[in-house]
Amino acid sequence: MISYFQDYITVGVVLSVGIALMVLVTSLAAVLRPNNPTREKLTTYESGVDPVGTGWSQTYIRYYVFGLLFVIFDVEAVFIFPWAINLEKLGYFGLIEMLIFIFILLIGLIYAIRKDVLKWE
Amino acid sequence: MSFGTEILVKVGVVLAFALNGAVICTLMDVKASAWMQRRPGPLHVGLRGFIFPLAEVIKFIQKEDIVPTKVDKTIFKLAPAFILFSVFGLFVVVPISPTLVVVDLNLGVFYLLAISTLSTLGVLIAGWSSANKYSLMGGLRAAGQLIAYELPLILAVVGVVIQAETMSMVGIVEKQIEWGLPFAIAGQGIAFVIFMIAATAEMMRIPFDMPIGESELVMGFMTEYSGIRFLIFYIAEYINMFVMCAIAATIFLGGYHVPLLPVEWVNFYGPVVLLTKTLGLAFILVLVRWSFPRFREDQLQNIAWKILIPLSLLNIFVTSIMKVVF
Numbered sequence: 001m002i003s004y005f006q007d008y009i010t011v012g013v014v015l016s017v018g019i020a021l022m023v024l025v026t027s028l029a030a031v032l033r034p035n036n037p038t039r040e041k042l043t044t045y046e047s048g049v050d051p052v053g054t055g056w057s058q059t060y061i062r063y064y065v066f067g068l069l070f071v072i073f074d075v076e077a078v079f080i081f082p083w084a085i086n087l088e089k090l091g092y093f094g095l096i097e098m099l100i101f102i103f104i105l106l107i108g109l110i111y112a113i114r115k116d117v118l119k120w121e
Numbered sequence: 122m123s124f125g126t127e128i129l130v131k132v133g134v135v136l137a138f139a140l141n142g143a144v145i146c147t148l149m150d151v152k153a154s155a156w157m158q159r160r161p162g163p164l165h166v167g168l169r170g171f172i173f174p175l176a177e178v179i180k181f182i183q184k185e186d187i188v189p190t191k192v193d194k195t196i197f198k199l200a201p202a203f204i205l206f207s208v209f210g211l212f213v214v215v216p217i218s219p220t221l222v223v224v225d226l227n228l229g230v231f232y233l234l235a236i237s238t239l240s241t242l243g244v245l246i247a248g249w250s251s252a253n254k255y256s257l258m259g260g261l262r263a264a265g266q267l268i269a270y271e272l273p274l275i276l277a278v279v280g281v282v283i284q285a286e287t288m289s290m291v292g293i294v295e296k297q298i299e300w301g302l303p304f305a306i307a308g309q310g311i312a313f314v315i316f317m318i319a320a321t322a323e324m325m326r327i328p329f330d331m332p333i334g335e336s337e338l339v340m341g342f343m344t345e346y347s348g349i350r351f352l353i354f355y356i357a358e359y360i361n362m363f364v365m366c367a368i369a370a371t372i373f374l375g376g377y378h379v380p381l382l383p384v385e386w387v388n389f390y391g392p393v394v395l396l397t398k399t400l401g402l403a404f405i406l407v408l409v410r411w412s413f414p415r416f417r418e419d420q421l422q423n424i425a426w427k428i429l430i431p432l433s434l435l436n437i438f439v440t441s442i443m444k445v446v447f
Contacts, residue, residue, distance in 0.1 A: 006124060007224045011213050011232075013128050014135055014223055018209035021136075022202040022353060029182045029349035042190045044253050045344055054191075057254055063265050066422070070268040073430070077275045080437070081231055084282040087444055095445045099438065106434055109426070118426050119419075 065117055069109075076105055131223045135212045142363030143356050146403055147174045150359075153407045181352035189252070189345055196250035201346070201353040203243035208357050210236040211364045216291045218377050218391030229290040230282060233368060234275050237323065240361070241267040244332070247354075248342035259341025262418065263325065263332030269425035270322035270329075276433035277312040277319065280440040281372050284308060294376035298384060303375035308440065313373040315433050320365045321406060322425070324358065328413040331421055362403060370398035 044051040083090070083098050112118060151163040151173055163170040188194060213236075214229040216222035226232050241264060248260015281304050282288055285296040297303050305313040322329040333341035340346075343354050370376060376398075377391030378384070416424070 007226060010128055010131060010224045011210070011226070014132060014213050015206055015210045017132055017136065018206035019202050021209075022205050025182075025353065026186075026349055029186065032183050033348060034183075034185050036185065037187070041187060044189050044191050044251075045339070046254065047339070051191075051253075054252065056249075056252060057257065059257065059261055063261050066265050066269065069426075070272065073272045074275070077234075077272070077279070080276075080279050081282060081288065084279050084441075085286055085288060087283055087441055088286060092445060095441055098441065102434055102437065106431065109430065113427060118422060 069112060069117075072108065073105065076102070134217070134221065135209065135223060138217070139209060139212055139360050139364070140356075142367075142399075143359040144174050145400065146359045146363050147177075149400070149404060150407050150410070153404075154411050157411050178352065181348060181355075184348035186348040186350060187345075191252040192345060193250040193252065196246050197345070198350070200243050200247035200250065201350045201357070203246065204240050204357045205353055205360075207236055207239035207243060208360045208364065210239070211361075211368070214290045215364065215367050215371060216294060216376060217395055218388050219291060219294075220388060221392065222291060225289055225291045227287075227289050227292075230278055230288045230293070230372070233290075234271075234278065237274075238267075238271060240357075241271070244342055247346070251342070251345040253345050255339045255344045256342050259332045259334075259338045259344070262334075262338075263342055266322060266325070266329065266331060266421060266425075269422055270319040270429075273315050273425060273429035273433045274319040274323060276430065276437060277316040278372065280309050280312040280433075280436050283437070283440050283444055290371055290376075293372055294378060297375045298378050301380055303373060305373040308443070309373060309436075311432065312436050313369070315429055315436070316369055316373065317402070317405075319425075319429065320369060321409065322421075324362050324365060324406075326358075326362070326406060327410045328416050329421065330415055331418055334415065362406065363399065366402040366406070367395065367399045369402055370395060374398050374402075 046052070079101070080098070083094060087094060148163075148171070151160075152170065154160060155162065155164040155170065163173045167173070167176070188197060211233060213223045214226055214233055216225065244263040244267065245260050248256045248258075248263065251257070251260075281293060284304060284307070285293045287293060287296070293304075297307075300307055325332055332338075333343070335341075338344070343351060346354060377395045378387055379394055382390060382394075
């Protein structure tokens with residue numbers, strides 16, 4: 001149990017190195033770089049002309065559909081991994097069960113393709 | 122060795138590998154481009170162009186860090202850190218030799234795939250918080266692309282997990298030593314190709330650089346970033362390239378071991394072997410980058426959803442049937 005916590009403490013430390021490095025480098029740059037903001041410099045970049053409206057404009061809904069499809073397949077992946085490790089032990093029963101599960105999802109993907117959900121025009 | 126010093130050593134190893142790997146990959150990229158397109162900068166200037174990455178870093182450090190008035194300041198400043206955070210997380214489970222691994226989690230592969238998804242979030246918040254139309258479009262394209270290619274990446278690895286019966290990275294390499302063949306040859310060739318294509322898309326390198334696409338979106342989700350924060354995106358991209366190649370080498374190409382070399386000496390030649398394989402894969406990515414044009418957005422999504430995902434599901438089908446029947 002102790003080694004279990006030690007493992008994940010190490011993971012946490014290494015992850016925080018990324019943030020520590022970011023803080024270090026930005027504070028080093030803060031000492032070295034010039035700081036001379038003007039109003040023109042701080043406007044939003046829009047190819048040189050004055051920006052029109054807000055940057056948070058409306059976008060296509062299709063990204064939302066892709067997001068939904070992604071969630072479905074990602075959850076599937078979570079189920080597949082434990083099965084993949086124990087496949088030998090589960091034998092034919094586990095194999096057929098999982099093949100049915102994947103097959104149903106595959107039909108879903110084919111349905112989405114046939115319905116032109118993935119079409120990009 | 123006490124737990125504290127052990128952590129320090131491990132952090133040192135990760136930092137050394139990550140930063141040096143990034144520098145080597147950068148150098149390889151610019152050198153190859155200079156060679157193929159006759160660019161004098163990285164080829165002749167200053168010690169035959171070898172101090173190019175150093176000059177790049179110094180240039181970015183002394184540039185002004187502009188934060189436009191309209192951006193969402195906290196998130197805007199946080200986004201590069203988020204990406205760096207997830208990239209460093211990937212190094213945790215990559216075994217450089219059987220003993221030289223930060224932590225050999227028994228969930229290794231699973232952890233890897235989970236952490237690599239975090240950078241999607243970093244890209245998305247960078248695009249959204251910039252309050253810029255180019256950035257927003259770049260960010261959304263990036264999110265669409267990264268989630269689409271995340272799936273083939275995950276599903277390609279499942280085949281290996283079925284064959285190895287473990288998710289620990291060291292376990293996967295040990296299994297390949299036991300079989301005497303890397304998984305890319307022993308049954309997972311298609312998975313390896315799918316993994317490499319998906320990994321290239323995850324890195325957002327040409328031909329999958331739709332989110333950046335400088336000829337249409339200026340610099341995509343990085344448009345508003347300048348100076349040191351831009352440099353961090355840039356470095357993170359190359360660290361990511363290095364570590365993804367290392368992961369592919371570990372999972373599919375036998376990691377720190379090559380057949381015929383004695384297993385007892387693996388601690389000595391292990392790091393060299395892994396580095397060779399990693400840089401070999403990285404060099405293929407570099408060649409691809411400077412040879413191919415960019416995909417169109419709809420082609421990009423079609424490749425993921427209509428070819429790679431069904432193909433990787435098929436790979437799981439075949440691998441699991443082979444495993445149970447034989």
